[in-house]
Amino acid sequence: MDRDQVLQLHIPEPKHRPGELADFSHLRLPLAGEIRRPPIAASAYEIRDLAYELIRVLDDEDRAVGPWAQPLEPAFLLRGLRAMMLTRAYDERMFRAQRQGKTSFYMKCTGEEAVAVAQACAFECGDMFFPTYRQQGLLIARDWPILDMMCQVYSNSADRLKGRQMPVFYSSREAGFFSISGNLGTQFSQAVGWAMASAYRHDRHIASAWIGDGATAEPDFHYALTLAAVYHAPVVLNVVNNQWAISCYQGMAGGDESTFASRGIGYGVPALRVDGNDFLAVYAATRWAAERARSNLGPTLIEHFTYRAAAHSTSDDPGRYRPQDESAKWPLGDPIERLKRHLVAIGAWSDAQHAALVAELDETVRETGRRAEALGTLNAGPLPDPASMFEDVYKEMQPHLKRQRREAGLEPGGTPRPAEGA
Amino acid sequence: MAAMNMVQALNSAMDVMLGRDPDVLIFGEDVGYFGGVFRVTDGLQKKYGRERVFDTPITEGGIVALAVGMGAYGLRPIVEIQFADYIYPAMDQLISEAARLRYRSGAEWFAPMTVRAPCGGGIFGGQTHSQSPEALFTHVSGLKTVIPSNPYDAKGLLISAIEDDDPVVFLEPKRLYNGPFGGRPDQPAKSWAGHPDAEVPLEHYRVPLGKANIVRAGQAATVLAYGTMVHVALAAVAECGIDAEVIDLRTLSPVDVETIAASVDKTGRCVIVHEATRFSGYGGELCALVQEHCFYRLEAPIERVAGWDTPYPHAFEWQYFPGPDRVVQALRRVVEA
Ligand SMILES: Cc1ncc(C[n+]2csc(CCOP(=O)(O)OP(=O)(O)O)c2C)c(N)n1
Ligand SMILES: [Mg+2]
Numbered sequence: 001m002d003r004d005q006v007l008q009l010h011i012p013e014p015k016h017r018p019g020e021l022a023d024f025s026h027l028r029l030p031l032a033g034e035i036r037r038p039p040i041a042a043s044a045y046e047i048r049d050l051a052y053e054l055i056r057v058l059d060d061e062d063r064a065v066g067p068w069a070q071p072l073e074p075a076f077l078l079r080g081l082r083a084m085m086l087t088r089a090y091d092e093r094m095f096r097a098q099r100q101g102k103t104s105f106y107m108k109c110t111g112e113e114a115v116a117v118a119q120a121c122a123f124e125c126g127d128m129f130f131p132t133y134r135q136q137g138l139l140i141a142r143d144w145p146i147l148d149m150m151c152q153v154y155s156n157s158a159d160r161l162k163g164r165q166m167p168v169f170y171s172s173r174e175a176g177f178f179s180i181s182g183n184l185g186t187q188f189s190q191a192v193g194w195a196m197a198s199a200y201r202h203d204r205h206i207a208s209a210w211i212g213d214g215a216t217a218e219p220d221f222h223y224a225l226t227l228a229a230v231y232h233a234p235v236v237l238n239v240v241n242n243q244w245a246i247s248c249y250q251g252m253a254g255g256d257e258s259t260f261a262s263r264g265i266g267y268g269v270p271a272l273r274v275d276g277n278d279f280l281a282v283y284a285a286t287r288w289a290a291e292r293a294r295s296n297l298g299p300t301l302i303e304h305f306t307y308r309a310a311a312h313s314t315s316d317d318p319g320r321y322r323p324q325d326e327s328a329k330w331p332l333g334d335p336i337e338r339l340k341r342h343l344v345a346i347g348a349w350s351d352a353q354h355a356a357l358v359a360e361l362d363e364t365v366r367e368t369g370r371r372a373e374a375l376g377t378l379n380a381g382p383l384p385d386p387a388s389m390f391e392d393v394y395k396e397m398q399p400h401l402k403r404q405r406r407e408a409g410l411e412p413g414g415t416p417r418p419a420e421g422a
Numbered sequence: 423m424a425a426m427n428m429v430q431a432l433n434s435a436m437d438v439m440l441g442r443d444p445d446v447l448i449f450g451e452d453v454g455y456f457g458g459v460f461r462v463t464d465g466l467q468k469k470y471g472r473e474r475v476f477d478t479p480i481t482e483g484g485i486v487a488l489a490v491g492m493g494a495y496g497l498r499p500i501v502e503i504q505f506a507d508y509i510y511p512a513m514d515q516l517i518s519e520a521a522r523l524r525y526r527s528g529a530e531w532f533a534p535m536t537v538r539a540p541c542g543g544g545i546f547g548g549q550t551h552s553q554s555p556e557a558l559f560t561h562v563s564g565l566k567t568v569i570p571s572n573p574y575d576a577k578g579l580l581i582s583a584i585e586d587d588d589p590v591v592f593l594e595p596k597r598l599y600n601g602p603f604g605g606r607p608d609q610p611a612k613s614w615a616g617h618p619d620a621e622v623p624l625e626h627y628r629v630p631l632g633k634a635n636i637v638r639a640g641q642a643a644t645v646l647a648y649g650t651m652v653h654v655a656l657a658a659v660a661e662c663g664i665d666a667e668v669i670d671l672r673t674l675s676p677v678d679v680e681t682i683a684a685s686v687d688k689t690g691r692c693v694i695v696h697e698a699t700r701f702s703g704y705g706g707e708l709c710a711l712v713q714e715h716c717f718y719r720l721e722a723p724i725e726r727v728a729g730w731d732t733p734y735p736h737a738f739e740w741q742y743f744p745g746p747d748r749v750v751q752a753l754r755r756v757v758e759a
Contacts, residue, residue, distance in 0.1 A: 001660065011472040103660050104546035104736070155737035163737025166548030182550025183508060184480055217479030219511060246482060248458035321456050378546075378737060389742065390737040400701065404730045408741060 012256055014249035018319060029331060032059035032278075033066025040292040044270045051261035051271040054305060057058040057280035058338050062345040068284040074348035080121050080279055081343060082357065083141040084113040084246035084336050089361045090136070090146050091310075093369050094153050096315045098167070102377040105167045109134045111309030111327070114279045114335030115240055116210075117141045122286035128198075129417050130178045130209035133168050134240065144175045146418035147368050155383060156376025162384045162391075178246060185211055185218030188237065192227045195235035195293070208236040214245020216260055217253050225267040225301065232298035237269070239301065240276065242308035247321040252370040264301030276306030277332040279339040307332070387412050427614040428599045430575035431460050432538075435580035436500060438626045441468045443498060446584060448475045450485060450502030450538075459504055460540055460599055482508055489535040490523065499535050500584055506541035506593055507553045520589040521564030533589040536580070541569070542650050542697050543743055544607075546596030548736035554649075554698035554729070557593045560675040566590040566631060568612035571598065571652040572619035575672055578629025586631060595649035603650055604657030605745035606714065634678035636685070640667035640677040643691035643756050646682060646708050648674065651695040651744070658749035664757055666693075674704055682708070683715040690721035691756040695749055700728035712739040722759030725752035 016022050035053045038046065057069045091108040098106040109116065109240045116137030123129075129138050139149060148160065152170055155163035161171060166254060171179035178194075191209030211221055216239055228235050239260040240277035243250050250256075264271030270292070274285045282304060293368050307330040311318050343349035376382040385412040397405075405411065439446045448463055454477035457464030467475040478485050481502055486650060489499040503509045509516075520533040543552035559567045566588055570576035576594070582588040597603050601612040614620035637652060642665040647655040652670045659666045667685050671677060686692050692712050694705040705726040712724055727744045735742055 009473050011454075011476045013455075013472065047576060159737075162735075164549065164733065164735045166546075166551070166736050169548070182548065183510070214480045217481040217484065219481070219483060245451075246459065247452045248477050248480075252477050383737045385743045386738045387695070389732055389738045390730065393732050404700075408730065410741065 005037060006301055010161070012251040014251065014322070014328070015117065016323045018321065020323055022323040022329040024329055024331045027390035028057060030054050032056040033069070034296065036068070036135050037288070039205060040288060041294060041297055042270060044118070044268045045267050047270055048265050051265055051273055052259055054273055054275055055281050055285055056275040056278050057284060058278045058342055062338070062341040064280050064342065068281060070284055070287070072280070072283075074343065074346065076121070077279070077339065077343055078348065080117055080141070081339050083117045083120075083137065084297070084339070085281070085357060086146070086361050086364070087113045087137045088336065089141045089365045090140065090149070093365045094150065095314065096154070097369070097377075101379050102373070103155070103167050105314055106153065107133050107168050107313045108310040109136060111330070111334060112240060112242055112276065112306045113137050114282050114339070115238070115276050115304045115306060118279045118282035119208065119286045122283050122290055126205045127290070128176045128178065128191070128194050128207045130186070130187040130194070130207065131180060132184075132212060132215070133180055135210050136168065136170070137177055139170060139172060139177055140244070142175050142177075144172055144177070146365065147372055150369060150372035150377055154372060154375075154377045156372065156374040156378070157382040157384055159384060162388045162390070170193050173333070176385040184215035185220035187221045189223040189227065191235050191237070192231070192233045195228070195233040196231050199234055204294065206234040206236065207288060208238065210238045210240055212245055213239060213241040213243070213250045213255060213260060214248060214253050216263065225264060225269055228299035229267045229269050232296065234293035234296070235299045236286065236293060237299060237301045237302045241303055242306050244312070244318070244322065245307045246312045246316060259303060261301060261303035269299050269301045271291065271301040271303070273303045273305060275332055275336060276304030279335055280342070282316060305332070305386070308328075341344060386410055423621050423623055425615060425620050426577075428573045428576050428594070428621065429460060429462050431577040431622045432580055433464060433466070433592065434622065434624065435569070435577040435584070436463065436466060437469070439500075440466065443628065445496065445498045446474075446500065447492065447497055448500045448502070449478050449488070451478060451480055451504045452649055453477060453502050458502060460596060462538070463502065463593075470643065478490035482512040483515050486512040486520060489537070490515060490519050490533050492530050493533045493535050493620070497557060498584060503537060503539040503549050504597045506539040506555050507550045509537075509539055509555065513558070516559070516589070517567065518563050518589070521562050524588070525564060527686050532587055533546060534587045536583045536590045536592050538580075538592045538594060540596035540599075541593040541599055541735055542595040543739060544603060544650065546736060546739055548652065549733040554696065556593055556674055557698060557702065557704045560704055564588070566676065568595070568631060568672065569593045569674060570651040570672060571595070571649055571670050572602070572617070573614055573622050574619045575629050575635070577622055578627050579631065579672060581626060582628045585628070590631070593649070597650050598653070602653045605743065606657065607740055618699075626737035629672070631673045632676040632678055633672065634681040635670045635672055636667060636681065637670045638666070638668040640665040641689060643753055644669060644682070644685040644689045645693045645694060645695060645749070645753070646671060647695040648672065649697065651697055654744070654746050655695050655749055657754065658746035658753065661746055662750040662751045662753055666753060674701065677711070679711055679715060682711065685687070686712050686716040686741050687719045690719050691759075692720070693725045693746065693752045693756055695727045697729050697744060699731045700726060701731045703728050709758065712757045722756040725756050727752045
């Protein structure tokens, strides 16, 4: 040891910034079919290698190969394709609506559609989701009406959340989609509680939760892994590593030091790392984890290795912090394109059918958008009854809230006073 | 002197302090290369380097814990919590650690940190980008709590906060970043350009902590306000023509009781205005202070104008926001009583 050595503070920094060319050649990407599929009863220790690998099913010739490739009906895959495409068309429309001033905010999941959609397809009806703001695909894959989602984004007269939540913070008890919180990470540990409750009642339903690469730095991530491991909770815990957390690359959450999947091993939670842009790989890994949970074998941590192709939100401009060409250089391609090519390769789909479906979904979204806008937009109304903002703070409205509602001139049945300045 | 909006003034304060004191460091989510989601640290990493202005993982508790540890070594960290609504994971580090370190160690250690966080509504941020949690901090012995209302004060107060040896929670009303806001969203948004308080010295200066500012002298009533509500109060007074004295508290803890008491002793009437929810809000403390110091001079019950006791509803921002109409009504009640 050099006795004159002084300490240096290390501050991680992404390889490339705006003005430079993106380069992903440092990524080690196993071939499709290369990674083993262990029995579901394997321990975290026995399958620790999988936390550093990348499960891939679709190969460069668009075939489904290897032990994780399962025989799946083309009709099933086409449903998945359609849900991913609808998610993307929906995102495009709502993003534009925000730009047109019809709502305050929007977040797309472009490039990550396979994560939510393939996973929704892998769970059973009645399984419970604790998503983040980027899993709108879960709702769409569960055939939840996009009209209802649009009404939430517009905070309009038909918004079931009564205009209370910012756009995209959906909630649907009926669809098994937990109310989204703006505070990162909080839902991750709650899913473990839901799963334990299901076990306590000797139910058959399991839970799943999602967290971003960035938000794994929040304590809730560690609460969830500890608690899920200790109680063998029937839960599938997902890290969506889309490489970015607003302007911070995944290394800022510790991704340069070890994979996010590997976090599970220290807790004794079996961990898989999958190509998040490969619908078949995400589906297969999720089935494996869900089967484990359902068989009383406990939790699984899955890292979905993907890329946030769009801006963080309508308030963000990624051109300020990442190379312009980075999205185009992402080596794992686009999830919709890859599943489409696979379906074409197996003779179940064609370019013409695909183009027709794109047009059909665009029209569906346009037409539904018109119906949603007729029910109101944030800028032009109609909105829910403003008096409702005093409801649901408690089960029974407390006397001071009744007084405040009166003071606000929002007595139910009375003529509402216009908003200040309106 | 230069014309600055509040973002630029805050940036200038940190620029000055980074330049003067090598022990000053800035860190937080997205504050480094990107310069912060509200651009308050824009350009500082480029100027001072990555070791002095850097990004952190998304871990508010961890961020404040780092600041406690660095302070223990002898540094003077400034941390940014991206939104005041996201400070809750850091509450244990703030309350049980930063605020208590001096006391529990017999002053062997202390926490000379500044925790900056944008607060308040007015940007359609819904319930998790609009909160005003100041009362949670003023309730904690050992913490100081500051809220500026204009660029000049923002810079001078932030410098005082950074230089202060005790932990300071520095709340920045995000609705004021780009311009004063009198609470009328239907009127065109104003910028700070041309505003007298937007003339900001480029160099180091202090606005002392614990000193309120009488922003409008008057005889008929006293309005106690801070942050965005200072501008709402001024707009209300201008609209109703009541000759009220408007006091910008600037520091909530320690609070400038002398200025408050002198004013209420003179006017005999008091309206307290804050955007935060009313029940157990900071206005309750102000009310108590006023009656303790001025009971025999009061001519009317003290009025409080505050956010309703509900979460901040996305679509009903302007029915929720305590705007000038509500302040005028309260002023009329106290002068007519
Ligand atoms: C507790 C908390 N801190 C900070 C934020 C602000 N914030 C919102 S999204 C985000 C980045 C999250 O990145 P990641 O977890 O990777 O998810 P992604 O957006 O990439 O899907 C941040 C810092 C927040 N919402 N909650
Ligand atoms: Mg991310």
